[in-house]
Amino acid sequence: MRTNFDFTPYRRSTVGFDRLFDLLEATARAEAPDGHPPFDIERDSDDSYQITLAVAGFAPSDIEIVAQNNQLTVSGRKSDERDDGRFVHRGIATRAFERRFQLADFVQVQNASFDNGLLRIALKREIPEAMKPRRIEIAAAPAANDRIEAPAADKTAA
Structure with missing residues (x-):
């Protein structure tokens, strides 16, 4: 929907x-209008995520992962395989696909793994030190009795 x-x-x-x-x-x-391939997004910790795509029928060499400008693109293209009429029913989708994920600032792709038809992409938010909040110490104001006053002898002479 x-x-x-x-x-x-x-x-x-x-x-x-x-x-x-x-x-x-x-x-x-x-x-994607048909939702292919299906995927999950998991939060491993506050700054760590994992995207899992179900890419049954594809080999790791058929899949390309590109991270650029806060966008992660996962595409798959099956090498040409001839159907010589041996399939009675073909239900495993091997059509080309492309999935795009918008990444927040400072989210980087850590690694990708492929196991049992599932492609897992690990993501981590790494905020640079310059962007992290830091506490600013407040300096104390000089004390009020540190003012310079005229000596008492000068007051009597006048």
Whole structure:
């Protein structure tokens, strides 16, 4: 079931969220209409994720994973295999596919593994030290009795 959501009212009343709305709209457009291949996204910890795609019928050499500009693209193309009439029924989908995932800032692909028809892609958010919050110490103000006053002898002379 696909639903289109209109972000226009939100665009009018917010400032600086254009990129977020563009990503949401692009994701809605790029979503595969038939849901092939199916996938799971798991959170392993606060900063660690794993995407698992069910790619039965594909070999690791048939699959390409590309991470670029906060976007992860997984595509698969089965090498030409001749069907010489030996299949009575062919239910394992081996058609070409492409899945796109929008990655948040500082999310990096760690590795990918292939086992029993499942492609697993490990992701980790690594925020640079310069971007992490840091505590700023507040310096104490000078004490009030540190002011310089005229000596008492000068006051009597006048």
